[in-house]
Amino acid sequence: MSAALVTAEAAKDRLHAGEEIAFLDIREAAAFGEGHPLFAIPCPFSRLELSAVALVPRADCPLLLIGGGDGIALKAARRLGACGYTDVSVIEGGLPAWEAAGHGVFAGVNVPSKTLGELLEHEHHPTMIDAATLESWRREGRAHAFFDARPPAEYGKMRISGARCVPNGELAHRLDAAVPDEATPIVITCAGRTRGIVGALTLRAIGTRNPVYALENGTQGWALAGMPLDRGATAEPMPALDPAQAQVSRARAASLIATSKLSSISPPEAEEMLADAGRTTFLFDLRSDSERAARPVPGAVPALAGQLIQATDQYVGVRHARLILMDDTGLRAALAGLFLRALGFEVHVLALDDAPETDGPLVPASPLRPPVLPRAITPGAGWSLAQKGVPVLDLRPSTEWETGRLDGARWALRGDLPGILPPATRRAILLGDATAVAAACCELHAAGIAADWLPADLDACAQAGWPVDRVKRRMSREDARDRVWFVHDRHDGNAEASRQYLAWEMNLINQLDQAERASFGQVPIGAAP
Template sequence: MKSLLDSDSTYAAIDVRERGEFNKRQIFRTTCVPRRDLESLMSRLVPVKSTAIVVCDEDDGRASLAAHTLEQMGYTDISMLQGGLGAWTQAGYELGEGTNAPSKDFGEKILVQKHVPEMTIQEYQHRVSLGEEFILIDTRTPEEFERATLPGSRNIPNGELVLRIAEVIGDSDSTVVVHCGGRTRSIIGTQILLEMNLPNTLVGLQNGTMGWLLAGYELETGRQPQPLPLPSSDRVAFAETFARKLTEEHRITHLSAAELRDLVDKGEHETLYLVDVRTAEEYEQGHIPNFTWFPGGQTLQRTDEIMAVRTGKIVLACDGIVRSAVVARWIKEMDFPNIYVLDGGVRAWEATGQTLEQGWPRMVPRGLIEARETVSLMSSSTLESRLETPDAPLVVDLETSSDFTQGHISGAVWIPRGWLELRIKDSASIGDAPIVLTCRTGEVSMLAWAGLRDMGYTNVEVLEGGKLGWSAAGFVLETGTRSIPVEPNDVVIHPLGDKGRMEYYLTWEEALGRKYESDG
């Protein structure tokens, strides 16, 4: 496993534990795909079925179940990490932690090696108290901005900065202060603006919204972002010149629309990631078929959730070249070897007579259509009437602990999908005992149904429409954790607002850069 991870081979290393477990300990550069998500995500993450896949867990049986699921999905080269993460540590290898750790590690590397200038929150507040005006930019997503941001901040997501920053600055000579929730996106945003050689002083605000709270200041919540400014033709030309300079310096290949079509035609045999880095509104109005939407800043922030095969070919597209080139530059610097930009973007594709798709593609989990034809369904009204009878079925909720806490059918037991076959015997003996599987929409339950049937459970049904259908029928969901017997570890708890968690997170993130300090 270690040799494989250190090589240039074509592979995908998949950790099938829950995201909360992965957040606490993980093998660096593995991709977390909990078993509940295999049918939904693997076709995008590992599109070529002959790719070598290594599945890992805590040597607790989940990797074996996941391997079986992957075989059913058509993957042909599947291995399991012998002994799981425990064997990895016993062999003397380190485990990491955190969500999107490769991108966070990269951000700290950039901070150290490029000496990105930062301003502390205390200095910022002191200078504001003296009357200094700043241009304060929040580089996170619009959704994060609306939840909580710094007073006076304007939302320009990282992927939009190069295209739009000149329009925001205008004729002002004020210092531009870039921030995010913690560290990574402010570091990356500040550095790319520095490389544009803008006349303004540019700094990142150290530790972002979390640092702001820890310093004793309040965040502003519920504020809608201003519409992104439309850059003038002169400023677009300036940004395009900068973008082409980036692709030349970092040796990023430009593709024509015809070359993209040729790549797509080979997609069955070559791992290909097609990513549209524009805004959600632009993508919805019209995108190139087969392109997945990830806004530019998030593409860099979440590389491990997008490209599970590092040797795959990654093609980025926007409406021209600026946004895709900026993202490509960073991904190339993260050592992804095969990165391309579609020259001219969506406009170039249309100019060749190709059509665009509108709206949001519906990604149907692999095997769901077949499962719908075979599973036994129970209506909400039938289940409600049977719950008070002597032969009431065992109701099993397969969702995350967070979803279960927010709403579940009264009396349901919580067994996450990844653990179902391993834990069901604690609640029901194999045979004809009645069992009803539930989840949010019914889809996860349909995919899980066959696993219990294969074990010998002969009286298993799926709640039609899931818990959403239950609520739509007028029935009440119970809330709380009373039915969860142990402290759950399956979800990641966001640190914002929790002093201890924020301090731990920022300390962890900053520590990632220390190894680069020792490298000089």
């Protein structure tokens, strides 16, 4: 399949036409983080096919690719055509042409979601509390409930001591169990701004009577105020609901759906939508791990409601796609739907408690054909081949390579292949996850090079006799193209990076052009009580 070339001007028009389109930026993460179009979805060439299938599950959805103007986007288009995509276009000249046409470029990641957060702050003015005031509350022993809106993995990296990990959506759903006294002030923090703002507004949206505050600038604001962060904490289990509290969640969901005019559907209606070949439809399961295990819905994509709002471009690659948001009582789904609708998606709420005797909707199999993974080999077999001179390519994230690596292995990205291999190479061993390995195999097979997949970790390789270098090594920005370097050390004590990041976040709405601003809808949330 040959891709159509389109100008930056034509591409910009297509993005704002209101139709489904997947705008994929195939550059690596470092380049994406330094600057990309507002609605571009990160889908790096090094992880292209399996990432695209997850982000764009419909074969005939229009795909629009942007690269660096170096020809990689055209190669990506051919690879996606081989997967079964039938409508692929490439912006001629890539990002340089986009900039030359006068179109905006945004640094950072998750930019649409963060921009929505800033718009909401300007529109709804959630009550903020600064670090100094919160610290004085703590010193004085003033009663308050303090929650961290991020997922457990982020919470474990750094937190403010005393904050309990209850991510956005979950706090609203579990509010009566988490904060039984309606007079207790609630403070919500995140790492920066967006999730604190969204968390405070979700509680306002359900009519919470407690005073609710977002910690101004989150953990970064706390650190900038000279207060310490706690690292390595383990999140406690989330508050469990008794039957009466679960019924309160259902009642709040029903009220929110009615007042916000959200669509509520049944499992059969959801299944009909999923079977509609003319629309791209995603089914997200917003329940906890234990809730999903108790009533599984195969094929649904698990996600925390707050993260789906915060990092939508990591889950959905299609503008104006249809999203079915599923949970038990409907509240987590309805709250996520409020914000995702404002991002331009068609949203529907599916509350499984409304159909207790019905199975969840059936998710049809994808017609797309991602690359087939090569055969997996054991660490012992890999070490034997390596001793015979078969080159080993390390496709793991560069952050993992820095902490340890197999003796003789060479770190690589797909775009480096096959050029970094000796000319006579006919076989290679690939260390990495399925997404990176499947992508790299396409380039090796095209060059007539067979590949073996080593899915084991370094410890297993060491047990098989493979020498492992555990000396920590730092990769340069030029080499570690797979990670976002944009103010990357803001959580590691770099105060200037934190200030730059927060200024960037607050300035996002000032970068919007008229069409971009019109792409964001309203979130109907009443005034604070």
